[in-house]
Amino acid sequence: MAGPKDLDPSSSPRALLGAELRHAREKAGLSQDELGQRLFVSGSFIGQLEAGTRRMLPEYARSLDEVLDTGDFFRRNCGAAARSRYPDHFAEAAEAESTAKEIREYSQLLIPGLLQTTAYARAVCRAYQPTAPDEAIEEVVSARVERARLLADPTEPLLWVVMDESALRRATGGPTVMSEALQHIAGLIRRNRVIVQVLPFDAGAHPAMEGSVKLMDFENAPPLAYFEGVGTGRLEDDPATVRHQRLTYELLTASALSPRNSLVLIEAVAQDYAHEQHP
Structure with a gap:
C-alpha cells in the first residue's frame, strides 16, 4: 500500500x-x-x-x-x-474527484458534469427537479459549474471521457443549448485538455449498457470506482470491483470512435444544432 x-x-x-x-x-x-x-x-x-x-x-x-x-x-x-454543496449521494464522489490525478468516465445518457456548460447543467437540473424553486436550481447549477474548474489547470487531472452517441443526439435544453455544449467540448479537445471518444450507435451491444462507469486514480491512495443511479450513488474501493470496471472501460474505448473521429462527429452534430437555430 x-x-x-x-x-x-x-x-x-x-x-x-x-x-x-x-x-x-x-x-x-x-x-x-x-x-x-x-x-x-x-x-x-x-x-x-x-x-x-x-x-x-x-x-x-x-x-x-x-x-x-x-x-x-x-x-x-x-x-x-x-459539509458539501452537492447532494448527499454524490458529495463523497465530488470530493474524491477534486483530488484525483486521473478520471476516466463513460456517460451513457448525458454529457458528464465536468464537461457541462451552465445552460446545459441548468436544463439537466430542471429536468431532475421540475417543481423546485429557481433559487434551488441555481444553487445546484453553481456547484456543478464549480466542479468544472478542475479543468482550469492545463495538465491535471487527466480526464478521459467516452460518451454514448445518445448524449450528443438528445436535445437537452434545445438546439441552442446543445450547440453551445458540444462546441465547448470541442474547444477543450482542441486545446488538448481532455480526451473524448464517442461510442456510436452502430457499435451495437457493449459491456456498459446497464449504466455509467467512473474511475478515479490518486497519487497516494487506492483507486475508486463510482456507481450512480437516480438519486443514489456509492464509491467502491474493492480491488476486484475496480479492476472489473477498468476492464469495462477499456472495452468501451476499443469500441468507440478514435479521438480524432469523435471530434469530427461532435463538431458536425454541433453544427446541425446551430442550423436548427437558424434554418
Missing part, C-alpha cells in the same frame, strides 16, 4: 482530519489494515480517509474515537468535513 500523503492540515477540514487520523493511528501502533479490521472496513479505506479522498462519516468518527482513545475529537469535527 502506498505511504500516506503529506497533508497541509490548514488546507481543509478533511485534510485536518486525515492528518490527525494518521497521527492517532501511528501513536496507537496500528497499521491501516489493523485499524480497518477494528472498524470492519478495509485498510485502503483508512488510507483514503488519511489522504482526504474519502469523507469521514459520523459512524466512523465515533468508532475512531473509541478505538484510538481520542475523546470526541473525530465526532466533533467530522461535521465540518462533511
